[in-house]
Amino acid sequence: MGIPLTPAKQLNVGIIGCGAIIAQYLANFRRLDSVNLVAVADLDPARAQAVADSYEGVRALSVDGLLAADDVELVLNLTIPAAHADIALKAIAAGKSVYGEKPLAATTAEAKEVLEAASAAGVLVGCAPDTVLGTGIQTARKAIDDGLIGAPVSATATMATPGHERWHPNPDFYYQPGGGPLLDMGPYYVSALVTLLGPVVSVIGAASHTRSERTIGSGPREGQKVPVDIDSHVTGVLVHASGALSTLFMSFDAVKTKSPNIEIHGEKGSLIVPDPNHFDGDVQLFALGAEDWETLPVSAGYKDSGRGFGIADLAATPEGQEPRAGGQLAFHALEIMESVLASAKSGQAVAIKSTTARPASVELTELSTAVHA
Known part of the structure; x- marks a missing residue:
């Protein structure tokens, strides 16, 4: 139960x-x-x-x-x-x-x-x-646990926006140490990936930024410039203990993407997972040999959460x-993100020291x- x-x-x-x-x-x-x-x-x-x-x-x-x-x-x-x-x-x-x-x-x-x-x-x-407790992530989790895609092989997680300064009246902190696309939005994506595929044992990352200042687009400070002191585009590969590989794409430099927020690929099929910043959304399956994507029925998670x-x-x-949304998972996600940024600076893979049990399903x-x- x-x-x-x-x-x-x-x-x-x-x-x-x-x-x-x-x-x-x-x-x-x-x-x-x-x-x-x-x-x-x-x-x-x-x-x-x-x-x-x-x-x-x-x-x-x-x-x-x-x-x-x-x-x-x-x-x-x-x-x-x-x-x-x-x-x-x-x-x-x-x-x-x-x-x-x-x-x-x-x-x-x-x-x-x-x-x-x-x-x-x-x-x-x-x-x-x-958000990992809602029907979106949990229905995808159940599909994986039920073997609908076979053994998971890889995942992609994509967050692309031209920058929060376009709508946020005081976006300065997004572009200072402790900010940036990975630390801002990464907790949703990394927590979802660990919930879906289990803990991570090592990472490698790369990062860049396109400009040294941003222009505030709304509010009383509209038109003011804010300095950029962090990398505003971060990509990384997470090696899960299971052997699955997840690729992160977190950007304040891209205009738009048509890619699903998260895709999970396995030996027998692929899943489109809904936005991990939301609690619900459609989960779609493309089974090996199928002719089109199939929307799976809601089958797990807290409804209307x-x-x-x-x-x-x-x-x-x-x-x-x-x-389930506990300190151990949050710590593991934080170490993963810190390590991706450290790897981007050093050019070397970084081992993840912490681990966490894959949270119980809902x-x-x-x-x-x-x-x-």
């Missing part, structure tokens, strides 16, 4: 960071019996108060006040990536589990400290993206087990099992 989304006990959650992404979490928390939002905090008290005013039973606190609150069991960390490790470590020191937006931390060194602290404290660590379902899944994870779970009456 699949893990239900509604365990016997609700998980009391406090959110630190009330930026734009919080709206998606709030919408889904209202649908999840297993998540009980009790408090929010932000460096801007007015933003926290606005969230509290919009959500019945939620109080606005200072960051320190939320960390000290006895009724907060898990901290949802929606701060900027540079603050992820600091907030996570403070929450763990307060005896609370942590679920963070991607990435787990700014560096693997910081992420390792978070996981070690959580292990010593006996609390759980979860991390976005939880969205950001925050990873917390519900964590709440329902049996004691002693790693959450049986098809109807949203009706998780919605408030």
Whole structure:
């Protein structure tokens, strides 16, 4: 049987960071019996108060006040990536589990400290993206597990855009160290590849950039130039422990692509996997000897899911087990991305030191099992 989304006990959650992404979490928390939002905090008290005013039973606190609150069991960390490790470590020191937006931390060194602290404290660590729990990735996972493509041989993962400065009013951080197409969007793609094909043992990468500055295309700073201090086009090959090879193509320099976001190729067929930044989407199979692509029926994953379902899944994870969207997967994905960039600089393959169990699959779970009456 699949893990239900509604365990016997609700998980009391406090959110630190009330930026734009919080709206998606709030919408889904209202649908999840297993998540009980009790408090929010932000460096801007007015933003926290606005969230509290919009959500019945939620109080606005200072960051320190939320960390000290006895009724907060898990901290949802929606701060900027540079603050992820600091907030996570403070929450763990307060005896609370942590679920963070991607990435787990700014560096693997910081992420390792978070996981070690959580292990010593006996609390759980979860991390976005939880898109891997939706019907898109999980239906593709089931097709692979059911042998529809035979033994997987290779995969391609493609993300191409001319750059976020065209729509983002303050895109500076995308072009500074810690930014770039791989670290920004790679967590979705790498987490999906590991979920589908298992852990990675080595990588090799190459990278480039086309221009030294970008022009902001919208908002009050429209027309301003921002410097580019990172490589804005990254490609890499991931060698999975299974022997399958995945090729990454992550670019802020390409205009458009018609390639599927992810393709998986096996001895008996090929799969088109939907956008890993979404929770659903069609999975298509071209079996050896077939005449055309076949759209597979939805057969696995949390239906109608969205950001925050990873917390519900964590709440329902049996004691002693790693959450599917857990810290180990997030750490492994972060090390893979760091290593691709390191390889691009050195020109040498880089061995991946960490590993992770391939997360357990998600049986098809109807949203009706998780919605408030």
